């Protein structure tokens with residue numbers, strides 16, 4: 024049985040259909056990214072997986088427990104770690120006191136190991152913490168009892184790039200040890216660096232579940248080129264160019280075609296500067312998943 028199995032999961036808040044008959048599974052030993060723009064329904068799914076909100080229709084199982092069955096879910100809770108999107112810390116306690124509290128609830132065999140990697144200032148009151156320090160404290164809390172499944176809502180917001188990389192390395196190690204990680208994000212770059220597969224949600228509906236490599240191939244890259252004479256779209260008549268924009272001697276477009284063909288073409292122009300970036304997530308949704316999924 025998969026570690027997480029979502030079966031027709033549906034959640035309505037009044038008129039809002041926040042999750043619409045979702046179907047997907049997260050296998051043991053994978054890092055699964057749950058990607059979607061703001062308000063698409065990611066946190067709603069997470070709240071149901073953890074039993075905070077009841078599904079309107081459908082259900083999910085987590086480590087074999089049906090999320091509608093409070094007793095079953097309770098029996099697997101100490102095998103689950105959770106990092107909320109906006110952790111509600113009590114600012115008047117120190118980081119150490121916060122971890123002590125959680126340790127009493129579920130244990131902390133990996134606390135010291137995690138504090139070697141993530142370094143919140145434990146003796147200070149949480150109200151004095153920076154966003155990144157709070158995030159690190161939340162990460163230690165989520166993993167210190169050595170859970171089999173960790174669910175995280177936008178985990179790397181606030182971490183600096185070095186800590187983010189340390190976190191990604193740590194997650195890969197957990198995955199290799201057979202742990203399962205489910206995390207939501209609205210940042211394609213965050214998901215691509217660490218996830219094996221990604222589910223894309225938009226307006227409550229699951230658009231696709233893909234391997235990250237496939238997603239990136241479909242998503243293309245945003246390319247910005249500065250030339251000494253203005254380029255027009257017609258000068259770059261290549262397959263795979265969309266969203267072409269020009270401003271003075273700079274052009275920008277999203278490219279999903281063959282890089283060799285693009286670079287050959289560019290040798291016929293005098294290029295002063297080139298930037299290649301991840302496309303904005305909305306563009307991936309709009310251009311590669313199309314309007315039939317609802318805009």
Ligand SMILES: Nc1ncnc2c1ncn2[C@@H]1O[C@H](COP(=O)(O)OP(=O)(O)OP(=O)(O)O)[C@@H](O)[C@H]1O
Nearest residue numbers: 036039041059060061062063064065066067068209
């Ligand atoms: N408790 C609630 N009551 C009413 N509507 C809600 C509630 N929680 C979420 N919603 C609505 O459900 C939809 C999905 O919200 P959700 O928070 O799940 O999105 P999200 O993808 O997690 O967004 P973000 O990336 O901004 O956190 C939104 O339209 C939101 O306004």
